[in-house]
Amino acid sequence: MPLKDIHQAHQIISKSKESTDTLESTLSVSPLQPFLHHQVLNMTTKKKFLEKWFNTTETIIDNLLTAAEKVDALNSYSVYTDGSNQDFDGHNIMGLGWVIPISDDTRDDIEFRCTTEFFPSSTKAEIMALITAIAIAPVNCKVEILSDSQGAINIFNNILNNSLGKNKKNEISNNNNMILTLVAQQIIKELKLQISLVKVKAHSGIKYNELADCLAQVSTISPFQDPRISINSYSLNQLKVIPRWKNITLDYSIKIATKKLNKEIWTQKWLRQNRIRWWIHTNKAKNVNWDLTWKAVHPSKISSLTSGFREASSRKFSLKLLNDELPTLSNLHKRNPLLYKTNQCPFCQIEIENNIHIFTCSSQTGINPLEELKEKFKKILIHEAANILQLKLNLESLKKKLDIYTNDFDLRNQHLMEFDQICFLDIIAGLIPNSLVLLFKEIMGNSKDGKLVVLRSMYKLKLLLFQLWKYRCEKFLIWERSQNIKAKDKKLGRKKPNNTSTMIDESIDMRVYDDVIYDQQQQTKNLQICNYNMDYGSGEKRNSFNTAVHYAKHWLYAKILSGISIKGTSRFYKTN
Incomplete structure (x- = not known):
């Protein structure tokens, strides 16, 4: 055969072989190509979906996208979620984490953790964990959520009931996590998810729940460097107006925000007030459980239709005791200095008689009355705890803990009230310390019973103080008769003494420039008075409404950023 024909034959054979290889490769790849193309398309759509709802770093989006890829082929999955709220030197940071079990080997599990801030609470952290856990789900997926937060479960149940039309009233817009609730509702609707919720007991040894709890903890080494995640509220289509304040999206309605601001204005x-600011200042207010403090003042709701003389008397006494409005000799001397010529205690004649001295005066027996009052308060606490625990009460252990806690309760120096730590005199005035609530939470085993014991004990302590006050009033009436102070004299009202004193003696001839010096003195005095009455923060008068508004806004903004408890106050309550 000629060489030319042989070369042509080789070309024909090679072409046929190439076409065969191409056909085989096409047959082997073509079944996978639609699947891979579909998966890439799904992940692209999912990434846009995640970027639509979350404001965070690219790393967090990639972590969520990786988790979404792993569950993309699943029709259902279970997820253990948890959240935490931790305080770092006055700045609260919330951690959230969840884990999706895939197999018995924990290395195959899908894990996620992140942090968030603004409006800090453990419930918000739990809700954020739930939202991120369902956001990675594929369409028409069944998601079983296992959480140890009953509050978050209740909110999600409310969402599910609302989507099914079971709720006659739309209560979602009235809770404290309005934005998060609406976001969760819209994500469930867009992804057509079927959600089931299971309550698990916290710290009960469940492996995946403990793992989720570890993931939710904020790093103590670099808490402020941890990546943050937040909700993009502009993606909501249910809200026409999104409430914002100082470039922060409010997580509750404008109505609730206005109520909170007004409440803080009047709190400020x-x-x-001068009668309050001398003893409630700086960090002391942070140590007060304000919720229970106000409840202890009112035996029942002020709007209650049932009332009685005893209850009204107790409420009136508690309010006057807290606000230093009891008719003690100190106040009577201010109101009518001509009738009551001194503010010293008429019985011991040593100290000024104010709302605290009436319970610390030892004029009758020479014994410190706080010692007896302390013992009675301890008996009240033990009695109230025994009423609930009954046979479960460890009496000896309770007595030891109370002895340690009330070790310095017999100190009666009123200057102790000026410090940050809450003393027994503060409790007598009406404040309930957080430390006492935490002590009985530990003793009773739960927060609800602990608060109940403290609240009931404070009611009984107020009744005991009221009896002591009535006994003092009887003695004071006898003293008034000895001073020839009659009822008609007291009814005449306040008498202001004539102030005839002047700064200079007009009978002395003024030398040259004396009038200039006098004017300078007057200007200096007026300037000092003005500075004393002026608040340096607001530029207004110290006790003016505008000053209260100024500090209320500062406090509310700090509460949003730093998570200052609504039951307490903060360093923003410092006064000049």
């Missing part, structure tokens, strides 16, 4: 107005 109350705290900035």
Whole structure:
């Protein structure tokens, strides 16, 4: 055969072989190509979906996208979620984490953790964990959520009931996590998810729940460097108006925000009174459980339709005791100095008689009355705890803990009230310390019973103090008769003494430039008075409404950023 024909034959054979290889490769790849193309398309769509709902770093989006890839082929999955709220030197940071079990080997599990801030609470952290856990789900997926937060479960049940039309009233817009709730509702609707919720007991040894709890903890080494995640509220289509304040999206309605601001304005107005600010200041207010403090003042709701003389008397006494409005000799001397010529205690004649001295005066027996009052308060606490625990009460252990806690309760120096730590005199005035609530939470085993014991004990302590006050009033009436102070004299009202004193003696001839020096003295005095009455923060008068508004806004903004408890106050309550 000629060489030319042989070369042509080789070309024909090679071409046929190439076509065969191409056909085989096409047959082997073509079944996978639609699947891979579909998966890439799904992940691209999922990434846009995640970027639509979350404001965070690219790393967090990639972590969520990786988790979404692993569950993309699943029709259902279970997820253990948890959240935490931790305080770092006055700045609260919330951690959230979840784990999706895939197999018995924990290395195959899908894990996620992140942090968030603004409006800090453990419930919000739990809700954020739930939202991120369902956001990675594929369409028409069944998601079983296992959480140890009953509050978060209740909110999600409310969402599910609302989507099914079971709720006659739309209560979602009235809770404290309005934005998060609406976001969760919209994500469930868009992804057509079927959600089931299971309550698990916290710290009960469940492996995946303990793992989720570890993931939710904020790093103590670099808490402020951890990546943050937040909700993009502009993706909501249910809200026409998104409430914002100082470039922060409010997580509750404008109505609730206005109520909170008004409440803080009047709280500031109350705290900035001279009668209050000398003993409730700086960090002391952070140590007060304000919720229980106000409840202890009112035996029943002020709007209650049932009332009685005893209850009204107790409420009136508690309010006057807290606000230093009891008719003690100190106040009577201010109101009518001509009738009551001194503010010293008429019985011991040593100290000024104010709302605290009436319970610390030892004029009758020479014994410190706080010692007896302390013992009675301890008996009240033990009695109330025994009423609930009954046979479960460890009496000896309770007595030891109370002895340690009330070790310095017999100190009666009123200057102790000026410090940050809450003393027994503060409790007598009406404050309930957080430390006492935490002590009985530990003793009773739960927060609800602990608060109940403290609240009931404070009611009984107030009744005991009221009896002591009535006994003092009887003695004071006898003293008034000895001073020839009659009822008609007291009814005449306050008498202001004539102030005839002047700064200079007009009978002395003024030398040259004396009038200039006098004017300078007057200007200096007026300037000092003005500075004393002026608040340096607001530029307004110290006790004016505008000053209260100024500090209320500062406090509310700090509460949103730093998570200052609504039951306490903060360093923003400092006064000049």
